[in-house]
Amino acid sequence: MEPIRSFAQLANRLKGFPPKTIAVAQAEDPHTIGAVARAAKEGFARFILTGNKQKIHELLSQHNAQLSDFSVHEINDEKEAVNWCVREVDEGGADILMKGLVNTDNFLRAVLNKEKGLMIPGTVMSYVAALEMPSYHKLLFITDTAVIPFPDLSQKIAMLNYAVEMCHRFGIELPKVALISATEKAGLNPPSAADYAIICKMVDRGQIKGCVVDGPLDIFLATDPESLTIKKVDSPLKGEADVLLFPSLESCNAFYKGLVRFAGAELAGLIQGTRKPVIVMSRSESEQSKFNCIALACLMAAQNNS
């Protein structure tokens, strides 16, 4: 399979799969409905929308949506809407869970619930996002933008494996993973540099598979082949990283928000560690970002059919 290198290619690829069903908790938000309506038109998703039925219908008709693509359920209580959608996904009535206007903490509480939630027992919850920018020739997968503040070694390994798995779904057979730091110097400091050396050795030993890994590397050495020449650094990634793994949430978060704000980057991301894809986006995300997220979730849900 030819690798998917952009969100446009992603949406296109999905046309070959049967549509997925997505349950949305409190859908009555213009950006959410805009994204949902577009995904339904493209034909790769159908939706179960919960919330205020009247508002949802109004927004759907503003977007000229085909109402038969949507099943709308009146559930006005926020928690009730989330729990209803989680159950729907858990029981197989939907393939994907999506957050609408719901408060993120309440939403995640329901996803994380040990008995009724959607987490795979014993797994690390994390977040992987794909960035598309005019100034990079392919998608750049980054982790963790949103969940683990300061990942320890085992959490870093989980993050890496999640990102690699996502790359495989995008048709990137041997993704190049850069372990990001401020410099390329190996050693005990900062603490992430020691974890990075261990991860590289685990890759050498075959304990981590399916990817090429190098780090510590800074952003230049990870993404710019020329900088390797200038700094005379030899890296198996050749400045062509597919994945950037960050040492902290705050570094990953500032990195991607900087690129969205100043480099025209677009983003799509998913919670990791769940049995089914779960879409959690900030209410401030654009319609385009929400659409990209839906497409990403459909690709991840399509695995077993493909």
Added chain:
Amino acid sequence: MEPIRSFAQLANRLKGFPPKTIAVAQAEDPHTIGAVARAAKEGFARFILTGNKQKIHELLSQHNAQLSDFSVHEINDEKEAVNWCVREVDEGGADILMKGLVNTDNFLRAVLNKEKGLMIPGTVMSYVAALEMPSYHKLLFITDTAVIPFPDLSQKIAMLNYAVEMCHRFGIELPKVALISATEKAGLNPPSAADYAIICKMVDRGQIKGCVVDGPLDIFLATDPESLTIKKVDSPLKGEADVLLFPSLESCNAFYKGLVRFAGAELAGLIQGTRKPVIVMSRSESEQSKFNCIALACLMAAQNNS
């Protein structure tokens, strides 16, 4: 004074000041000589260059430099060249110190030397840089890109004061300082959020002056007025930050390198805490970046004359 909003305006402003003298340790590097030759041509700096005299003269003539703007000293030993330049600056023979091909650790060791170095006793060493990007309407000052891995409260306050002082030199009377985090939520976590609340209260009490401060804020809320409306957050910075203070070196470093790599950003920065401006740039920095740095150092050195 009208604020300086770009590096072009900065170079222009310097024409009103008498030229500064810059001592360069091991200058025989093409990017360094390129930048140095341009600054001399613009008329705001003169140079004392140390290193291999023959190589330096060759590079200068390649750049059609006026040799009378340069005093060249044959000093081939790296440490000797650094120590010689530090002494020259210390004794007033030069106004500014600049690193050429010298190893950064060796260079900083000489600057930090308690007896013969250039640090102001008892001050925090840090680094402030100015970023210029086509997608922001003014310069964005960031700290700390390079020196303090995980600043504590007192280091954060020092970083803030350095950045504010630099903004004042740029004619920004009341710079807007954003204390950067992944979200705007106040509280004990991450640890930087607690420091940020304390800093804001210190500003309220007049313990920190000359700036408007808010945090924690994410990159969007700090630099994009629209995102304040969308997220219904009220901030005295109004999404128009002049300064971004980061919780860790690795977050600041990834942020700026991302913007240089993907958003066409240019950078100029200076070590802070020294008695005279000290220019330390990576060997891989472009000629343009080195030129911007020289201009920045000349502005900072010009304070007492202006």
